[in-house]
Amino acid sequence: MTHEAVGTQRGWNDRLPPAKAYKPLSGLSRDKRTAEQDKAAGGRYRRAVPLGKGQFARASITLRLYRRTRRIRAYLRWSVSGYTEERYVCDVAEATRAANLAHAWRKAREAGLAVDEPLPESSTATSMSVRAVMTANKGADTKPELLLRSALHRKGLRYRVGVRPIPELRRTADVVFTKVKVAVFVDGCFWHGCPEHYRPSRQNSEAWSKKIKDNRDRDVATTNALKDQGWIVLRFWEHEDPELAAREIKATVERRKAVV
Template structure:
């Protein structure tokens, strides 16, 4: 894969991109509040496995459940993802690398025995919290933890593209 050098289209665009939050976004905070209200306790922005560089937004350590709250733009949501007109080739390459990294991270965590749940920023918070709570409670009580069960949880959360 060839990386295209980025040239900011303007200083205003460059400044705006530098202000983008990577943690503590509104969708993430809403989901964390909903999970906390249900009595679920978790860690935030913590690496569950040493050799995995990406950090989940929410980590349920004992249950081995990692939750990522993915932004529609940065992770190429099939319903809402867009490609900027300026520097289009660079953005296509950048966003595709993000998706590839997500898939690698999912595979590494899955191989280490973790369940990965990806939630789009636009998803209903209550429905996402229901899904996460079911998975965490099932794993806490020693429910089905085979790779096939983990894959089914992931596919409901994030359709492959």
């Protein structure tokens, strides 16, 4: 396969590039390597390589150091029928691996080597970005919830998961401390309209805006209903640090134990 450049950058002229510009961290799990590629590409759905006839493969960017020329080259790699395909994308010269991966993904997209994965015919989402968010938002045991629960467990707290604080009220909390009446909710940034990360859909925006508003109104109603019954309600956004959230929860639970 020929290696025709689709974009180049100035290399390091008088020294070898630093390891942090191209080497992955040692011991990275497969999930973390995938997350690294997803972040650099701008989403997993943006890592598609067209194979023809409506077929796509998911690609990754590999960075290689060529010591003789003191250059880092980026290659797009994907698998087809068990065989690995590779295409040279560009030289990179940013200071960090993350920046070099992001630069290479941009060049791959500009050259048409990587594209957005199309929506499945059965999907009701308005775009792949919306579908990606919808898919990531499970009803229970989401990654932010699991991280928070692990942090709480390390702090010696015991709790119930995914139960109704008030049985007759059809509202389920993510973490519940029944005896001291503390209910914890981990709100997803998309579905609950996070002021930092929520971005309204440009397509069918009126319907989506109503959906998010209904969710937020329901959150307020849930919080008020629980408070009326003597519960303390703690809400955290999914992007918040689970350790800091766990610290606040533990302090709240301990204060309640002192008065209950």
